[in-house]
Amino acid sequence: MDPIMVLWAALGLGAAGAAIWGGLRIAHARQFTGRGWTFERNPGEQPVFGLNHPPFGRDLGRRVGEVVRGTVEGVAFTAVAYETDRERVTGYAVIVALPRSLPPLVVGSPDALPSRLAGAPVPAPAGRAAWASDPAWASVALPILAPTLAALTAERGAALSVDGAALVGLGCPRDADALAAFVPQLGRAAAALVEATPGAAGGGGFTGPPVPRELSFTDHPSWIYRARDDAKLAAVRATGGGFDHEAHDVVIAPDPELGAIALRHTWRTRRTVTETGPDGKMQTRTVVDDHEEHLCELVLGFPFVDLTVNTRGDWGRGRVRFESEDFNREFTVRCADGRFASAVFHPRQMEYLQRRRPAAFQVIGDRFEVEHDGDVATVEAWLSFARGFFGRVPGFVWKDLGVEPPRSCSGGWPEPARPGTMGA
Numbered sequence: 001m002d003p004i005m006v007l008w009a010a011l012g013l014g015a016a017g018a019a020i021w022g023g024l025r026i027a028h029a030r031q032f033t034g035r036g037w038t039f040e041r042n043p044g045e046q047p048v049f050g051l052n053h054p055p056f057g058r059d060l061g062r063r064v065g066e067v068v069r070g071t072v073e074g075v076a077f078t079a080v081a082y083e084t085d086r087e088r089v090t091g092y093a094v095i096v097a098l099p100r101s102l103p104p105l106v107v108g109s110p111d112a113l114p115s116r117l118a119g120a121p122v123p124a125p126a127g128r129a130a131w132a133s134d135p136a137w138a139s140v141a142l143p144i145l146a147p148t149l150a151a152l153t154a155e156r157g158a159a160l161s162v163d164g165a166a167l168v169g170l171g172c173p174r175d176a177d178a179l180a181a182f183v184p185q186l187g188r189a190a191a192a193l194v195e196a197t198p199g200a201a202g203g204g205g206f207t208g209p210p211v212p213r214e215l216s217f218t219d220h221p222s223w224i225y226r227a228r229d230d231a232k233l234a235a236v237r238a239t240g241g242g243f244d245h246e247a248h249d250v251v252i253a254p255d256p257e258l259g260a261i262a263l264r265h266t267w268r269t270r271r272t273v274t275e276t277g278p279d280g281k282m283q284t285r286t287v288v289d290d291h292e293e294h295l296c297e298l299v300l301g302f303p304f305v306d307l308t309v310n311t312r313g314d315w316g317r318g319r320v321r322f323e324s325e326d327f328n329r330e331f332t333v334r335c336a337d338g339r340f341a342s343a344v345f346h347p348r349q350m351e352y353l354q355r356r357r358p359a360a361f362q363v364i365g366d367r368f369e370v371e372h373d374g375d376v377a378t379v380e381a382w383l384s385f386a387r388g389f390f391g392r393v394p395g396f397v398w399k400d401l402g403v404e405p406p407r408s409c410s411g412g413w414p415e416p417a418r419p420g421t422m423g424a
């Protein structure tokens with residue numbers, strides 16, 4: 001067959017496929033807008049702001065693929081297609097607002113529950129599983145939710161989650177008819193919860209945690225997650241040059257004494273390549289390369305002296321050697337002030353580093369810069385290590401720096417004696 005004919009046939013099939021796909025997307029949206037609801041693709045993360053318990057409040061790469069908003073039988077709802085870099089929620093997560101925050105609770109068919117639940121297992125209705133942080137609250141809420149859950153699971157496995165000031169139904173099919181049947185059941189359950197828990201000042205009142213203003217983390221409700229925030233590149237020492245600089249999966253752990261910011265930095269560069277063409281002549285072309293780096297910096301709310309531990313290269317600070325040769329073999333400490341370094345790296349501090357075996361880090365100004373692999377657990381580990389590290393700095397060092405020891409850092413170890421002569 002003529003290659004040109006094959007190419008035209010392939011292009012025709014591609015165009016036909018695109019047209020069919022586009023028609024299906026339009027039909028999918030119209031089933032919702034035809035009921036007077038709103039439908040939006042890729043709306044950003046705002047529709048799930050304030051939700052902070054599984055399947056929310058976990059992982060990076062969080063994304064709302066589509067959102068439906070509307071009212072059914074007087075019940076206002078938001079339905080989202082939600083996923084992260086590790087998990088995709090089946091069907092829609094349907095959100096109905098509560099007038100105030102209630103303690104977290106999730107109940108449903110075992111195979112419909114989100115992964116990596118928070119809290120602990122509590123007794124649940126037959127055939128169900130439930131997790132909660134407050135057993136007393138669960139004993140009140142579960143009988144209220146059981147009838148609704150039974151009605152929902154008659155069609156498909158589902159789960160109900162009390163998440164701050166919202167009741168979330170999981171497992172609703174991405175279909176307008178299913179959503180129209182799902183929402184009133186969810187609304188009745190929400191109204192029953194509110195009636196049974198009239199408030200902290202009333203009988204049987206239960207109060208949940210404060211609702212985050214944007215996205216957060218289940219285990220760290222004060223932290224902030226942003227899928228994209230390019231402005232935060234100015235807050236870290238990112239690679240310069242190139243173009244299209246973007247900050248993804250931004251994690252902010254605010255703390256006046258020892259906070260953190262971590263992100264994934266992407267950018268592009270251009271280069272010119274010279275090569276021999278098919279005709280034997282030299283030709284040049286422009287190549288665009290994509291780049292990525294993971295950055296994490298702990299933000300210090302107190303002064304400290306610059307130093308490095310096991311970082312590559314000598315950046316103008318002499319190496320400080322200590323009495324322990326085992327420590328010297330494992331760790332290269334550089335600091336312009338050898339006396340200061342010897343005061344900080346006393347025997348108990350050296351034992352701490354040998355036990356924790358941290359990757360390379362350096363203190364520069366108000367930043368504690370560390371190696372990062374893009375995992376939230378790594379940010380947690382570095383914060384934990386830094387609290388122990390600064391908590392072992394002797395009191396006389398803080399006195400010489402003119403500040404009080406940071407309260408957020410662990411302490412309680414015997415005070416090392418002020419060292420005498422120290423050599424670099």
